[in-house]
Amino acid sequence: MTQATQRRTKAYQNQRFLESRDARALRMLSEYLEPLSRFQRFGVQDTIVFMGSARLVSKEAAEAALAEAELKGAGLAEARTALELSLYYEAARDLAHRLTDWSKNLGHEDRRFVVCTGGGPGIMEAANRGASEAKGLNVGLTISIPNEEFDNPFVSRELHFHFHYFFMRKFWFVYLAKAVVLFPGGFGTLDELFEILTLVQTRKMRKRVPIVLFGTKFWNEVINFEALVRYGTISREDIGLFQRTDSVDEAYELVKRGLTEYALGSPGAVL
Secondary structure: OOHHHHHOOOHHHOHHHHOOHHHHHHHHHHHHHHHHHHHHHOOEOOEEEEEOOOOOOOHHHHHHHHHHHHHHOOOHHHHHHHHHHHHHHHHHHHHHHHHHHHHHOOOOOOEOOEEEEOOOOOHHHHHHHHHHHOOOOOEEEEEOOOOOOOOOOOOOHHHEEEEOOHHHHHHHHHHOEEEEEEOOOOHHHHHHHHHHHHHHHOOOOOOOOOEEEEOHHHHHHHOOHHHHHHOOOOOHHHHHHOEEEOOHHHHHHHHHHHHHHHOOOOOOOOO
16 A cells, blocks of 8 residues: 555554554444444344353253263263253253243334343353244353354344453443343353342332342352341342242243333333
C-alpha cells in the first residue's frame, strides 16, 4: 500500500487502529450494537437463560465412557461420577424443550422467552439442544478463552455470538433475561449466580425474574446460604430471591408462572 493510499484509508476501515488500545471503546460498543442489531432483526424480545457446567455430558455419552473405563480398568470413579451428573444434562435438555414449546404456542408475532446459554458444551449444549429439538430459535453467547475449541451444533447460527469482553457477554445475559435457571457448575456459574443475585438484591435489576437453582443437594452443599444469614452478611429475605428444586416439572411451573405473572405483558429488554 502506498503512502498516498494509506492516507486515504477511512478510520473505520483502519484495521490497525481498530485493534489498538485507543479503539478499545469502539470494540466494546460493537459488542453491544452488533448483538442488538441481530436480536432486533430476528425479533427476539426476551430470553430464558440457562447456566451450568461445561463439563457435564449426556447420559448416552456418560454410559459410553463408563463402558470404555470398565474395559480399560481405569478411570472408573470419574466415569461413574459423570454418569451420575448426566441427569442434569438431561434435565436441562428436557426443560428447555418444554419451555420452548410453551413459548412458541403463545401466539406472539415476535419471539418471546427464547432459550439463551453461554453457547458452550455441557449444560449449555443441553439447553440449546432441547430448544433446537423443539424447533425453536435459541441463543449462544460464547466467549473467547484459551481453552480448546468446542462444538455446540445446537445453537441457532443466526443467534450465535462470540464475545471478547466478559462484561459485555454478562450484559446480554441479564439485559434480555426474564427468567434464569442455574444447574450445577463451577467458577463461571457461581460468578453469574452471585452477579444476578446482587443486581436483584440492590434493585439495579428491577424486573421480577424467576431464579431457579436446579439440583438441591449440589446447591445446599456448595453454598451455605443459611450460614450467610446466621453471620448477618445477607438478610433472611434474600434467600427468597431464588427457589431450589430437583424436579423438571416444578422448574417448568416455577418459570412459566413467573413469566406469565411478571413478563408476559412486558415484552422486550427491561432492567
